């Protein structure tokens with residue numbers, strides 16, 4: 271097991287810069303999830319750690335040793351590919367033992383390691399089969415097994431679950447977490463699925479356009495997103511955004527939307543009166559107020575999506591769509607007016623120009639921002 | 641709209657036409673070979689007297705016995721086996737490594753090399769005979785099998801390389817990356833993971849190059865003057881004399897010359913079929 275430090279790592283393909291100076295410290299035994307939209311450079315960064323891509327500039331070290339110029343085979347890491355990359359002409363057992371035999375491990379040791387891992391992953395009955403004769407989920411397990419057998423310094427995963435159906439993905443998610451808890455190996459896991467990121471990570475690294483946008487625990491990222499990108503990318507259903515102008519007086523502040531609707535927010539020392547703001551509120555932080563018990567604003571009901579456990583109510587406010595998540599089953603007619611209230615403590619304001627979140631008074635800046 | 645009986649009839653007609661067309665094509669493609677065989681077993685005295693018949697009234701193996709025992713043909717035949725076999729072997733090795741590089745690496749000048757290789761394929765070979773002769777003569781490589789092997793290899797490498805490249809392109813890059821992470825160098829990954837998976841492609845390339853070299857006449861004729869280094873296409877010409885063409889013997893030699901090519905394809909057909917179903921090999 272080992273820590274991984276990435277210092278100012280850049281990657282360019284000719285004139286195209288793909289990664290613009292990544293800094294990241296991964297603790298020994300930590301499960302890190304790199305998340306971001308397609309093309310943001312997640313795979314590139316992972317492949318640089320693996321040694322499959324050159325590092326244009328900067329350093330990557332594993333366990334305190336700079337490994338920039340080491341061959342992949344000398345880095346002692348294991349990787350699980352999105353395509354699984356099982357060797358088609360070898361049986362499951364041969365696939366899993368390939369790395370060990372290359373290392374000239376004793377036969378009995380290899381056999382017991384394979385038996386052990388096959389037991390953990392439920393592959394005992396499949397050891398003699400070729401990858402062709404396996405289902406997608408079984409192939410995925412073999413790919414995992416091939417990585418685990420080696421007991422490497424670190425595990426790298428590049429979207430290992432994206433070829434599985436939803437149910438299996440959910441199951442493997444928990445299984446990978448359990449395995450991690452058991453093996454305690456440093457892991458870097460790439461995904462574009464924010465739910466995978468939230469559920470699996472010790473810490474999430476949110477990336478966009480080759481830049482790390484924020485690093486933090488899942489809840490830090492969820493509750494205190496650094497900017498509009500992170501706020502909109504993490505969370506499902508996604509955060510609502512409304513544009514308006516910031517006004518503060520004393521210890522009270524509010525955003526005036528385009529149609530004049532006023533929404534109270536926590537004052538921020540970083541905001542100025544008259545500043546153009548994007549207001550962000552998660553669907554579960556907007557309440558439907560039917561009894562007039564709280565100050566509320568009026569909106570139009572567009573659509574109601576019952577989801578069993580919860581209900582998603584789509585309304586329009588100041589001409590913009592807003593989604594509201596509620597555990598109640600509100601009795602609303604489409605086209606009618608409904609009073610809604612924003613949960614002030616949970617409502618974020620972002621500078622419209624820089625898209626950075628403007629912190630309310632007293633909130634420490636303890637998540638990394640770029 | 642259509643009753644079941646009607647659609648069954650349509651199906652029969654559809655498949656009937658289908659097979660009829662395939663049969664027509666096969667007959668068209670194989671007829672010359674059939675004629676070769678027919679003439680080779682026709683006795684000389686009735687070759688011209690019987691007119692055009694699908695099968696002669698008498699058949700004989702005389703032409704074959706003559707070719708095998710009285711002519712230089714077995715010697716030409718051996719020469720051809722050596723030249724074609726070596727050409728196929730060397731071309732495939734060069735094409736495999738070059739094709740791999742083209743498929744996997746980005747390097748400066750790649751486009752230029754590809755363009756040059758394409759250009760070499762554009763010139764009529766006749767234009768190149770004189771310069772090649774001038775190059776080979778001082779090296780003592782004219783009139784030798786080695787010279788022929790070198791020239792054939794040089795001419796076949798470009799196309800074989802493109803062929804091999806397309807086979808490598810069909811194999812996911814992830815596979816050798818996984819092997820490299822598992823502890824292989826790139827070359828070991830190539831040899832232990834990629835090559836076994838490209839066997840069908842290599843078989844196809846071997847077959848293609850072997851047949852090309854087997855039937856090559858122009859260079860064989862121009863670069864070689866002695867009997868001892870002649871290949872069989874040149875040998876076939878020896879059945880053409882000033883006084884006439886000995887068709888029976890020539891055809892018998894031709895039929896014999898088909899045997900190694902057929903044997904070769906039988907040998908590699910297992911891999912060729914694999915190649916056609918390569919989609920089953922999924923990364």
Ligand SMILES: Nc1ncnc2c1ncn2[C@@H]1O[C@H](COP(=O)(O)OP(=O)(O)OP(=O)(O)O)[C@@H](O)[C@H]1O
Nearest residue numbers: 283286288306307308309310311312313314315462
């Ligand atoms: N060989 C290359 N030449 C030029 N640009 C490249 C090359 N390989 C990747 N890129 C670019 O680098 C960027 C990052 O690619 P990368 O594969 O890391 O994205 P990703 O975040 O993994 O996306 P995805 O979720 O789709 O896998 C992309 O914009 C891509 O176009």
Ligand SMILES: [Mg+2]
Nearest residue numbers: 312313314428
């Ligand atoms: Mg990727």
